Amino acid sequence: MSTLTLHYHPLSSYCQKVLIAIDILGVEVDKRLLDLGNPAEREAFLALWPTGKMPLLVDQGRPIPETSIIIEYLQRHHARREHTLIPHDQDAALNVRLWDRLFDLYVMTPMQALTADLLKPESERDARSTARAREGLMTAYAMIDRQLEGRTWVASDAFSMADCAAAPSLFYAVTYVPLSPQHPHLSAYFERLMDHPSVATTIDQARPYFRIYPGRAGLSRRFYDPASA
Numbered sequence: 001m002s003t004l005t006l007h008y009h010p011l012s013s014y015c016q017k018v019l020i021a022i023d024i025l026g027v028e029v030d031k032r033l034l035d036l037g038n039p040a041e042r043e044a045f046l047a048l049w050p051t052g053k054m055p056l057l058v059d060q061g062r063p064i065p066e067t068s069i070i071i072e073y074l075q076r077h078h079a080r081r082e083h084t085l086i087p088h089d090q091d092a093a094l095n096v097r098l099w100d101r102l103f104d105l106y107v108m109t110p111m112q113a114l115t116a117d118l119l120k121p122e123s124e125r126d127a128r129s130t131a132r133a134r135e136g137l138m139t140a141y142a143m144i145d146r147q148l149e150g151r152t153w154v155a156s157d158a159f160s161m162a163d164c165a166a167a168p169s170l171f172y173a174v175t176y177v178p179l180s181p182q183h184p185h186l187s188a189y190f191e192r193l194m195d196h197p198s199v200a201t202t203i204d205q206a207r208p209y210f211r212i213y214p215g216r217a218g219l220s221r222r223f224y225d226p227a228s229a
């Protein structure tokens with residue numbers, strides 16, 4: 001049994017960011033599926049971590065929150081493979097942390113806002129803020145496309161923490177604002193991400209839950225077929 005417990009849900013984009021890292025680093029973790037819709041589970045989770053945000057890593061009773069911190073913690077203390085997701089060189093590490101932040105703030109955040117809007121009753125949906133979120137995604141796509149020119153991965157030569165953040169954030173973002181030929185580098189990068197074995201495994205684990213994803217109408221048929229759901 002591992003000393004590590006991950007409270008998570010396979011459908012959650014931030015949980016997927018950490019699951020990809022866990023797979024790449026070869027860390028053994030006991031995974032505990034968290035249903036925040038269940039009042040008792042929610043209360044118990046809030047007692048563990050008051051923001052109520054998942055994933056949460058617990059190492060021998062010590063909560064380690066926030067995905068970027070979790071990944072860095074796992075790399076530092078529990079990695080069983082050589083691959084580093086945050087480079088040892090400090091300037092290279094700073095660039096990885098920058099792109100990790102950019103994906104969290106400018107792709108995950110508007111994508112989550114669009115999902116949250118779909119969860120509201122129709123009468124309470126807010127067209128102005130969803131339009132802003134879509135514009136935000138378009139701006140982010142253009143910025144990421146420029147960064148990717150001549151690169152395989154977004155922030156360093158090897159797959160890094162920034163790519164862990166990129167994969168799930170883009171996976172769900174494109175269900176709301178599809179990629180277009182205006183963004184050839186980003187489109188090619190998206191395919192590279194989806195082909196990465198740890199990303200593919202993580203998406204496979206989420207597949208049974210896509211039928212409850214509010215933006216499922218935008219999911220490509222290769223990921224979700226409503227007829228077989």
Ligand SMILES: N[C@@H](CCC(=O)N[C@@H](CS)C(=O)NCC(=O)O)C(=O)O
Pocket residue numbers: 012013014015036052053054055065066067068
């Ligand atoms: N900054 C946090 C964000 C985590 C986050 O937003 N998690 C979502 C799931 S993708 C969540 O827990 N949502 C539940 C809620 O807000 O009640 C991190 O990096 O860990």
